[in-house]
Amino acid sequence: MTDKLDIILNLNGRDHSIRVEPRKTLVDAIREDCGLTGTHIGCEHGVCGACTVILDGETVRSCLMFAVQAQGKTIRTVEGLADGKTLHPLQRAFMAHHGLQCGFCTPGFLMLAANTLEQHPDIDDEELREVLSSNLCRCTGYQNVVKAVRAAADEMRNPAKNPAN
Amino acid sequence: MVPATMKPAPFHYHAPRTVAEAVTLLAQVAPEDGRVLAGGQSLVPTMAFRLARPRHLVDINGIDELKRLVVEDGRLCIGAGVRHAAFHRPVVPGPLGQLLSEVVRHIAHHPIRTRGTFCGSIAHADPASEWCAVAAALDAEMVAISTRGTRVIPAVDFFQGIMTTALADDELLAEVRLPTLRAGVRVGFAEFNRRAGDFAVAMAVAIYGVQDGVIAESRLAVGGAEASPRRIDAAEYALRGGAPTRNTFELAAELVARALDPLEDNQNTAGYRRDVARAMVRRALEQAEQKAGA
Numbered sequence: 402m403t404d405k406l407d408i409i410l411n412l413n414g415r416d417h418s419i420r421v422e423p424r425k426t427l428v429d430a431i432r433e434d435c436g437l438t439g440t441h442i443g444c445e446h447g448v449c450g451a452c453t454v455i456l457d458g459e460t461v462r463s464c465l466m467f468a469v470q471a472q473g474k475t476i477r478t479v480e481g482l483a484d485g486k487t488l489h490p491l492q493r494a495f496m497a498h499h500g501l502q503c504g505f506c507t508p509g510f511l512m513l514a515a516n517t518l519e520q521h522p523d524i525d526d527e528e529l530r531e532v533l534s535s536n537l538c539r540c541t542g543y544q545n546v547v548k549a550v551r552a553a554a555d556e557m558r559n560p561a562k563n564p565a566n
Numbered sequence: 567m568v569p570a571t572m573k574p575a576p577f578h579y580h581a582p583r584t585v586a587e588a589v590t591l592l593a594q595v596a597p598e599d600g601r602v603l604a605g606g607q608s609l610v611p612t613m614a615f616r617l618a619r620p621r622h623l624v625d626i627n628g629i630d631e632l633k634r635l636v637v638e639d640g641r642l643c644i645g646a647g648v649r650h651a652a653f654h655r656p657v658v659p660g661p662l663g664q665l666l667s668e669v670v671r672h673i674a675h676h677p678i679r680t681r682g683t684f685c686g687s688i689a690h691a692d693p694a695s696e697w698c699a700v701a702a703a704l705d706a707e708m709v710a711i712s713t714r715g716t717r718v719i720p721a722v723d724f725f726q727g728i729m730t731t732a733l734a735d736d737e738l739l740a741e742v743r744l745p746t747l748r749a750g751v752r753v754g755f756a757e758f759n760r761r762a763g764d765f766a767v768a769m770a771v772a773i774y775g776v777q778d779g780v781i782a783e784s785r786l787a788v789g790g791a792e793a794s795p796r797r798i799d800a801a802e803y804a805l806r807g808g809a810p811t812r813n814t815f816e817l818a819a820e821l822v823a824r825a826l827d828p829l830e831d832n833q834n835t836a837g838y839r840r841d842v843a844r845a846m847v848r849r850a851l852e853q854a855e856q857k858a859g860a
Contacts, residue, residue, distance in 0.1 A: 423578065424577055445614050447610070461680055
C-alpha cells in the first residue's frame with residue numbers, strides 16, 4: 402500500500418475529484434472512482450482494446466496508464482458520445498449494421514472509430530481496416546464493424562442524410 | 567461494496583519536470599528497484615502480470631526538454647518523450663523519414679503508438695522491437711544521462727541480449743540519434759508476424775546506395791530472429807559490387823540465414839525463424855529496389 406493521491410479527472414467535460422493509489426489504472430479509476438462503467442475492462446494488458454478512451458484527442462488503452470498520469474488531460478468515454486438522447490452516428494450505425502452482438506468490445510470500438518473519423522473523415526477502406534485491427538471482437542467477425550463505421554463515416558460527411566436531423 | 571483489487575504491485579510515483587530532477591530521483595530510487603516510466607506500453611503490462619514490481623516509478627512524461635525531435639549535425643535526435651505516432655508521417659525529408667514512416671506501421675496498433683515512445687522501445691530492448699532493428703542497422707547513438715554524467719553508447723555495444731542493454735539502473739536514455747540518409751539511398755523494411763500488430767517472428771532492414779549500376783554501400787540488419795538485432799557483415803559485404811537484382815539479393819539472404827543463431831519458442835523452431843529471416847531479407851532488399859524504380 403502506498404499513499405493515496407488527490408487528483409482530478411476530467412471526463413466528458415466534467416471534473417471528478419478522486420483519491421487513488423498511484424498503481425490504480427486509469428480504467429479502474431474511471432469505473433470505480435468516477436462511476437462511469439461504460440468503458441469495459443478486458444485483458445488488462447493492452448491487447449484487446451475494450452478499454453479504449455480518447456485522451457487529449459488521441460485514442461489510448463486506459464488499462465496501460467495510471468490514473469495519476471491523466472490529471473490535467475481531457476478524457477472522453479463512451480458516455481460522452483451521444484448528444485443527450487440523440488445517439489452518435491456511430492452508435493446508430495452499429496445498431497443498424499449489427500456491429501455488435503454481446504457488446505463487450507463495443508465501447509472500445511466506438512471510441513476508436515470516433516477518434517479515427519474525427520481525425521480522418523475521408524479514411525479509405527484499407528486504412529480503416531488497419532485501425533480497426535487494433536481492437537478484438539469475438540462475436541461479429543469484424544465485417545459488420547467495418548460496415549457500421551463506413552456507414553457512419555458517410556453519414557458524418559453528409560449530415561443531410563442523418564435521419565436524426 | 568467489494569474492495570477494489572489492483573493488478574500492479576504498489577509503487578511510489580514521481581513526476582519530475584526536468585531531466586536534472588529525473589536523474590537525481592533515479593540515483594535515489596534505482597537501488598530500490600526504481601524504474602523510468604515513459605509510454606508504459608511494455609512496462610505496465612509486465613506490472614499487470616507482476617513480472618515487474620518496481621517500488622518507484624519516475625514518470626518522464628511531464629519533461630518538456632525530452633520532447634525534442636530535431637536534426638543536428640546530420641543526425642536525427644529523438645528525445646525520450648517522442649512517441650511512435652510522431653513518425654506516421656516522415657519527420658525528415660529523404661530516405662530516413664520514409665523508412666521510419668514505413669517501420670512505424672508495424673509497431674503494435676494505433677492506440678499503442680499514441681503512447682509508446684521510440685526511446686522506450688530502445689531501452690526495453692525486446693528482440694522483436696522494430697525500432698531496435700532500425701537502431702542496429704543505422705548504428706544509432708544512445709545518449710544516457712545520470713548524475714554521474716552523460717555518455718553516448720553505440721548500438722553495437724548497447725544491445726546485450728533479450729531485454730538487456732548497456733544502460734545502468736540509474737541512467738536515463740534521454741535521446742537516440744540516427745544518421746540522416748542522403749537523397750537516393752534506397753531503404754526497405756519487411757517483417758513477418760501471424761496477425762497484424764503481433765510480435766514479429768523476424769524482420770529485416772535494408773539500406774543501400776547504388777552507383778554506376780552496382781551497390782556501393784550497404785547496411786543490412788535483422789531483428790526478431792536473435793536475442794538482439796544486428797547487422798550481418800557477410801551479407802552486407804556480398805551486396806557491395808553486385809547489381810541490385812534478385813540474384814544478388816538471394817545471395818545476401820542466404821548469407822544472413824547462415825549467420826543467424828535464431829531464437830526458439832513454442833511456436834517457432836530455429837529452422838523456421840531462419841527461413842522467415844531469409845525471406846524478410848530478400849523482401850526488404852526487393853522493396854527498396856521497387857521503391858527506387860517507382
